[in-house]
Amino acid sequence: MSAFADPRVLLAAERTLLAWCRTSLALMMFGFLIERSGLILTLLNPQAxxxxxxxxxxxxxxxxxxxxxxxxxxxxxxxxxxxCRSAEMVIAYPHYYGITLCLFVALLGGLLTSGLIVYHF
Known part of the structure; x- marks a missing residue:
């Protein structure tokens, strides 16, 4: 992967993963805000x-x-x-936690999307 046999490569990649996970959460929150703002506008003005x-x-x-x-x-x-090469891996470090978190966030986003569709129609 890199020219360095350094475990910090894996840890930097995990920090990047978690930053993307936070970005995906922010996108979902923004989408929920947009979707709910339409509901508020409907309550304020039923003709719209x-x-x-x-x-x-x-x-x-x-x-x-x-x-x-x-x-x-x-x-x-x-x-x-x-x-990553074996020299870049951290021994006994569970690197799958970040992957599990991101996939769980994606699952919850899918459930939120389907729930909003069912609720809307």
Whole structure:
């Protein structure tokens, strides 16, 4: 992977993974905010309910983008771990926790998306 036989390579990759996981959470939160703002606008002005449909779909797209980002980050980190040499691996360090976290975030994003769709229709 790198020219250095240094375990800090793996730890730096894990920090990058967790940064992407935070980014995916932020995208999902932003999408939920957009989606819920359409509901608030409908409550404030019932005649404008047809104008809030684009906000619903835009919010869902952000939530789905966050889920896809989380899956992509987990996949990228797995490829980095597979490319690391034994000298770059930290002995007895469970590197799969970050992958598990990102996949769990992606699962929750998918459940949120499907729940909002079911609730909306």
């Amino acid at each position: 309910s047809s104008q809030t449909i684009p906000l619903f779909w835009l919010g869902l797209l952000f939530i789905a983008l966050g889920s896809i980002t989380s899956i992509g980050a987990a996949n990228q980190f797995k490829r980095v771990v597979n490319a």
